Amino acid sequence: MMHCPELELIENFYDAVSSKSLLEHFLQAHDWPDNRYAFAGRQFVLPRLQTWHADAGVRYSYSNNLLHTRPWTEPLLQIRADVEQRLDCRFNSVLVNYYRNGDDFVGWHADDEPELADSPAIASLSFGAARPLLFRHKISGETGGLVLPRGSLLLMKPAFQSHWLHSVPRDGRITGQRINLTFRRVGRPTA
Template sequence: MQSSFFDQQLDSPSVYRLPMHDAEVIYIPNWLAAEKATQYYHKLAESLVWRQDTIRLYGKEHLIPRQQCWYGDSGAVYQYSGLDLTPLPWTEELQALKQACESASDAQFNSVLANWYQHGQHSMGMHSDDEPELGAQPTIASLSLGAERNFIFKHKRDKTRHSVLLEHGSLLIMAGMTQDHWQHGLNKTVKPIGGRINLTFRQIVHDHSTTNHR
């Protein structure tokens, strides 16, 4: 990371910078203690208003392979494959986690996309979080709760791959040029695994735009 904030973070033995070129990605295992992370998993699973949306891709309707929901400040509207995601108001837990993620990443967030992968057949296709409403070189803080899943990065130009196991209670921070040069996603797995909730905290800088998550 270029900024002294990240240099400072990297002095800590429990913060790792991923060995990726054209990217600034740091990984903090056990950012939340396991017990706390489990409490959050259950609380969020039962209290957030989850939905499994249908999106239109190349003229065909598809059920997205996970549950999701969008929370944030009232202006932080997100448009997503034809869906208008108007944020629900912050819950107490999301607000507390947002503040902790802001301190950990030295960034401001006004919204969070929550994804619930209930089993191994739930996934997210390769994409970059590079929508215009996220602004240039966005910092995105991604908290993982529940079953560990492999997070895959693929370089857009040279096709280099890098993967990182996102553990229960871990925080992954993507910043700088990461979204310009890399895609990321989560494959399905046939392993019998439990559920995982992921929260990606973001800062929406324009009210309307489009995205292409699959």
């Protein structure tokens, strides 16, 4: 698979002990909502569990699904501070995803919603089972991928969302649980 210069993988951002502790926190102490939602009178099931945390006044939606904003928790605030210090970026929100096993996934997409700046930098932090991130160029169709191991931090540089689609595919061979935090800066907050 090809390499993408608009991605930077930092392995062992958190060591094995810290990664395991944070995974256990999110599995045991994080309040996960139901993964069913309604849109345009139809019911949908999200193929993973997720929560959205943001600074006051920040709202975000994707695929016309407005996310319910929760306040930051102490662990999320500390993780955000660690990520911001390492990357020298500022984030005002995080999407916390829980992949219960390899049957949970996220399909092909770009994080290019109107609420985000034109070229957002997104930091993706993984705990638990390693999962592949696949990417596909929007014009040329070139494909690539990389594995996101536990404790790794992936920086999606600003141009990545403009040029590439990405996904975490379904893989029934994966039995382990994974928590993924995607930090972003919503550029057009609304009340």
